[in-house]
Amino acid sequence: MAMRPILTSRVGFLSIMCGEPASGDEVDDIQLSGIIQSGRFHCPTTGSIAMEYDFQRIASMLSPSGKFRAERIFFFDEVDSTNAWMLRQQEVDGLCCIANHQVAGKGSRGKTWTDAPGGSILMSMGWEVDVDRCCGVSLVAGLAVIGALKETGVGGIRLKWPNDILADGRKLGGILVEKSGSKLVVGLGLNVNLQQPSMHGVDQPWTDLSSIGAGCDGDVLVSRLLRNMGDMITDCVTGGFAGYAESWNAADAFAGLPVxxxxxxxxxxGIERGVxxxxxxxxxSDAGIRTVHAGDVSLRRMEPFRE
Incomplete structure (x- = not known):
């Protein structure tokens, strides 16, 4: 019989990140061993109340028979970055990390990922694979996010190669894929309800689920993200990207545009022709079709965004 994933609250780590010990009043209804029933994190330094998660409910919505077995799920109030935390672990296969705030969040091309405490879904998932054979992982992760959002009633989401999630031409989220040895870590930042002052200095148009009128159940969305990303990325790293190319091209926000x-x-x-x-x-271009592989790449459209 397959076991349900174990969900763990790392209150000790939370205390270090916040700068002072967490008291019993600051962690509600949390069991420090076994399955967490419910919880609301409070950071004594910032005074912020982050998103509430019903951890048991999230666990109950995850299929133990899926392609990705989420064996350990760690929740943090604050962490340096979910990807960085994952990469520090000895083993990452079946490991997931979810945080309410990152104090040193990472974006693509070495940029900083900006978020507000409790305003985003910040999560990373891990695999132990032959990383040299992995291709298109960030693209498949984007498709998985679109599917999870659609299942929770949020449509019209598009993708920008290689790792951006867009709504109405603005950045709703992003994917960060990192590899170390046999470790493959895929991180997601998804804007839920951010405040303008917290995003000061962000150098591109952004949006969040709240701004596009997308109210959704956070527990359901997190469980769908874990399931979809887990299953689809597992399929990609074992069977390749080819089977997802058509779906990605259908979601491409820049298809047919000069870029x-x-x-x-x-x-x-030239003209963007998908993947x-x-x-x-x-x-x-006039010289024919040229292919560009993922890496240190920026994509800039050269005319107004096409709806």
Whole structure:
């Protein structure tokens, strides 16, 4: 009989990040061993009350027979970054990390990921695989997020190669894939309800679920994200990206638009023609079709966003 995942609250780590010990009043209804029933985290330094999660409810909605077995799920009030925490662990296969706030969140191309305490879903998942054979993982993760949002009543979400999730042309979330040895860690930041002052300094248009009128059950959304990302990424790392190429191209926000791709010191301009069976971006110019592989790449559209 398959076991349900164990969900753990790392209150000791929370205390270190907050700068002072957590008292019993600051952690409600949390069992420090076994399955957590429910909880609300309070950071004594910031005074913020973060999202409430019904941990038992989340666990009950995860299928023990899925392709990805979420054997251990750790919840933090604050962490440096969910990806960084995962990469510090000895083993990451079946490991998940969810946080209400990151004090050193990481975005793509070495950028900082900005969030407000309790305003985003911040999570990472881990696999032990042959990382050299993994391709298109960030693209499949984006499709999994679209599916999870659609299941909770949020439609119209599009993708920007290689790792952005868009709503109305604005950034709703992002994917960060990191590899170390045999460890594959996939992180997600999804904006739920952010306040304008907390996003000061963000250098691109952004939005959140609240701003687009998408009210959703946080427990249900988190469970759908864990399930969809777990199953689809597992399928991708074992069977390849090719089977997802058509679906990704259907969700491509820049298909058929003139774009400029910045890869290192090189700027590649042309018409964006979606991805190939490996997940590489296809750019059409007078010289023909050129493919660009994921890496240190920026994508900038050169005309108004097409609805």
């Amino acid at each position: 400029q791709v910045l890869s290192g010191r090189e700027a590649i301009s 190939d069976r490996t997940g590489a971006l296809r750019i059409e």
